[in-house]
Amino acid sequence: xxxxxxxxxxxxxxxxxxxxxxxxxxxxxxxxxxxxxxxxxxxxxxxxxxxxxxxxxxxxxxxxxxxxxxxxxxxxxxxxxxxxxxxxxxxxxxxxxxxxxxxxxxxxxxxxxxxxxxxxxxxxxxxxxxxxxxxxxxxxxxxxxxxxxxxxxxxxxxxxxxxxxxxxxxxxxxxxxxxxxxxxxxxxxxxxxxxxxxxxxxxxxxxxxxxxxxxxxxxxxxxxxxxxxxxxxxxxxxxxxxxxxxxxxxxxxxxxxxxxxxxxxxxxxxxxxxxxxxxxxxxxxxxxxxxxxxxxxxxxxxxxxxxxxxxxxxxxxxxxxxxxxxxxxxxxxxxxxxxxxxxxxxxxxxxxxxxxxxxxxxxxxxxxxxxxxxxxxxxxxxxxxxxxxxxx
Ligand code: CMC
Numbered sequence: 001x002x003x004x005x006x007x008x009x010x011x012x013x014x015x016x017x018x019x020x021x022x023x024x025x026x027x028x029x030x031x032x033x034x035x036x037x038x039x040x041x042x043x044x045x046x047x048x049x050x051x052x053x054x055x056x057x058x059x060x061x062x063x064x065x066x067x068x069x070x071x072x073x074x075x076x077x078x079x080x081x082x083x084x085x086x087x088x089x090x091x092x093x094x095x096x097x098x099x100x101x102x103x104x105x106x107x108x109x110x111x112x113x114x115x116x117x118x119x120x121x122x123x124x125x126x127x128x129x130x131x132x133x134x135x136x137x138x139x140x141x142x143x144x145x146x147x148x149x150x151x152x153x154x155x156x157x158x159x160x161x162x163x164x165x166x167x168x169x170x171x172x173x174x175x176x177x178x179x180x181x182x183x184x185x186x187x188x189x190x191x192x193x194x195x196x197x198x199x200x201x202x203x204x205x206x207x208x209x210x211x212x213x214x215x216x217x218x219x220x221x222x223x224x225x226x227x228x229x230x231x232x233x234x235x236x237x238x239x240x241x242x243x244x245x246x247x248x249x250x251x252x253x254x255x256x257x258x259x260x261x262x263x264x265x266x267x268x269x270x271x272x273x274x275x276x277x278x279x280x281x282x283x284x285x286x287x288x289x290x291x292x293x294x295x296x297x298x299x300x301x302x303x304x305x306x307x308x309x310x311x312x313x314x315x316x317x318x319x320x321x322x323x324x325x326x327x328x329x330x331x332x333x334x335x336x337x338x339x340x341x342x343x344x345x346x347x348x349x350x351x352x353x354x355x356x357x358x359x360x361x362x363x364x365x366x367x368x369x370x371x372x373x374x375x376x377x378x379x380x381x382x383x384x385x386x387x388x389x390x391x392x
Pocket of ligand 1: 322
């Protein structure tokens with residue numbers, strides 16, 4: 001049929017032009033709108049980075065205040081939407097709860113669905129940034145059978161999320177500034193990563209002119225897989241498995257190299273980075289200081305470090321240029337903060353949200369927007385005659 005360019009997994013296909021995030025995989029460089037991730041992680045805040053990704057520039061003090069204020073006014077969920085959580089089983093994984101509730105925003109907030117109306121897009125942007133942390137906290141509360149808390153808008157976005165997650169109604173909640181600052185930094189590290197699986201999903205869904213809420217819900221589902229954002233949960237389960245079985249690090253690495261039962265070293269490898277993932281370098285450093293302060297699971301941290309060292313000196317990993325990625329050490333920090341393993345990918349989604357929004361908006365602002373519609377190389381029968389049931 002003339003379609004001869006086959007690129008499974010889009011290993012070498014650019015799907016779009018973009019001015020949001022720059023990655024040089026060979027050099028291990030990541031920059032949002034030109035700003036190095038190391039500088040943003042050290043000096044910026046998640047809300048400021050969200051502004052940068054979505055609007056293209058760092059905000060002035062006035063712009064930041066207006067943006068923060070707008071988000072603050074939208075943190076509440078519609079009371080009917082709160083009841084939506086009751087329908088899920090208590091042992092539900094919080095990721096499908098999150099993506100379903102985000103999709104449901106299209107049903108509850110019908111006045112901001114038109115992708116061609118900039119005011120509506122702006123309103124749905126603010127609603128998402130404000131409500132996703134509330135939804136994420138409720139997904140957690142549901143799983144532990146505790147009452148939901150209304151947002152306290154005297155707190156900032158991250159503090160509010162921590163309080164809604166770990167606080168109780170009518171009880172004062174002291175936000176630990178160490179935890180709040182560390183979580184803010186981790187959200188910055190996750191905020192965008194150009195055309196990864198979930199972002200490409202958001203763009204593809206959005207390319208049909210589907211609304212922003214529903215496109216983001218698609219991205220959350222793509223993120224859940226263990227090869228993508230679900231890797232942070234998978235890493236912790238891998239480390240716990242090694243400890244429980246009493247495997248030596250050498251035995252485990254051998255299992256991975258022999259591809260026994262399809263075992264992979266979770267939190268290792270990346271499609272683009274052929275050098276150390278710059279996010280992983282920041283997280284590794286943070287893990288040491290944060291775990292020392294919060295008192296984390298030292299044994300698991302030791303296993304992780306030993307695994308990293310064994311892999312980085314092993315021919316299998318060297319030849320394939322496999323290095324730790326962002327997910328390798330984050331789980332240990334989330335665990336020390338008090339999050340259960342199943343919440344880890346929800347935290348990734350919270351971080352990635354501004355990136356998804358920025359990409360959806362960049363795509364919609366492009367006059368040359370076309371619906372995403374890949375072709376195929378057909379390998380089936382060319383033509384067959386129908387056979388009646390009795391003759392098959
Ligand atoms: N453990 C063992 N072997 C691996 C690993 C790993 N983690 N990653 C890649 N390989 C091997 C793979 O088996 C293949 O070997 P061979 O050439 O013998 O067949 C070779 O390295 C190339 O790997 P690939 O699967 O072709 O690479 P990819 O670019 O298609 O996949 C990846 C990238 C991230 C899906 C993969 O490295 C992986 O599965 N890693 C583990 C899951 C993970 O940590 N994901 C998080 C990614 S970073 C954050 C995010 O995106 O959410």
